[in-house]
Amino acid sequence: xxxxxxxxxxxxxxxxxxxxxxxxxxxxxxxxxxxxxxxxxxxxxxxxxxxxxxxxxxxxxxxxxxxxxxxxxxxxxxxxxxxxxxxxxxxxxxxxxxxxxxxxxxxxxxxxxxxxxxxxxxxxxxxxxxxxxxxxxxxxxxxxxxxxxxxxxxxxxxxxxxxxxxxxxxxxxxxxxxxxxxxxxxx
Numbered sequence: 001x002x003x004x005x006x007x008x009x010x011x012x013x014x015x016x017x018x019x020x021x022x023x024x025x026x027x028x029x030x031x032x033x034x035x036x037x038x039x040x041x042x043x044x045x046x047x048x049x050x051x052x053x054x055x056x057x058x059x060x061x062x063x064x065x066x067x068x069x070x071x072x073x074x075x076x077x078x079x080x081x082x083x084x085x086x087x088x089x090x091x092x093x094x095x096x097x098x099x100x101x102x103x104x105x106x107x108x109x110x111x112x113x114x115x116x117x118x119x120x121x122x123x124x125x126x127x128x129x130x131x132x133x134x135x136x137x138x139x140x141x142x143x144x145x146x147x148x149x150x151x152x153x154x155x156x157x158x159x160x161x162x163x164x165x166x167x168x169x170x171x172x173x174x175x176x177x178x179x180x181x182x183x184x185x186x187x
Contacts, residue, residue, distance in 0.1 A: 017075040018082055018116075021108030037072060038103035039063035043166060044087070044159045046078065059083045059159075063102070074104075079148060082106065082114045084132070084155055089118035089125035091158045096165045097121070128158070 017024050022033035042062040049056055061074040061083075076083040086104060089095055095102075098121035105117045118125045133150035 012069060013071045013073060015073050015075070018080070018106055018114060021106060021114050023074065023104075023106055035107065036103055036105040037063065037074065038101075039065040039072060040100040041090070041102055041162070041166065042071070043163055046156070046159075061086065061104075079152070080114075082116045084151075085116045085127070086118055087155055087158045087162065088127040088132070089116075090120070090162050091128050091130075092125055094123060095120045095125050096162065098123075099162070099166060 014025060016034075016037070022035065023037050025032045025034070040063065042064050045060045045062065046057055047060055049058060057078040059076045059078060059080070061072075061076065063072040063074065064070075065072070076086075090099065090102070095118070101121050103119040105119075107115055107117075109115045133154050135151060136147045136149075137144045138147045139145075
């Protein structure tokens with residue numbers, strides 16, 4: 001199927017976030033919630049932001065929908081459990097082989113946390129068998145606080161593997177003599 005180029009000649013970028021069991025779009029002051037999004041994964045990035053003189057880091061899942069001509073930039077908190085679920089699913093063999101056809105469905109778990117189910121190539125993905133490092137607890141002053149540094153470093157290695165798969169060269173097969181294109185097409 002051929003798809004027309006949009007009026008601007010570029011894809012339309014839509015900024016979204018995952019929060020409170022939904023994929024949320026806020027445009028012109030109007031908030032719309034979605035339960036799922038699908039498309040071709042273009043990358044996962046950790047970006048630094050600043051708001052009211054405070055710096056923070058968010059993950060950005062970049063998807064593209066060829067049919068609609070839309071690109072999606074889905075922002076997720078750096079320490080988000082839902083991001084960990086998505087990455088642990090995508091890094092599996094089936095996930096890595098189908099990054100051009102993924103679907104992320106989000107929901108609120110029975111315990112009140114946002115969670116995700118990821119499908120690739122039409123099949124629900126399970127998490128990788130690789131064990132995630134445990135959260136450590138350290139004492140700061142008189143308080144014990146969670147230190148998820150080892151977990152986040154491990155998640156970064158999974159993201160790196162996913163992004164590496166996206167940048168692998170695609171093999172292009174040479175045209176055969178049996179092509180139905182006229183010879184002058186190749187001249």
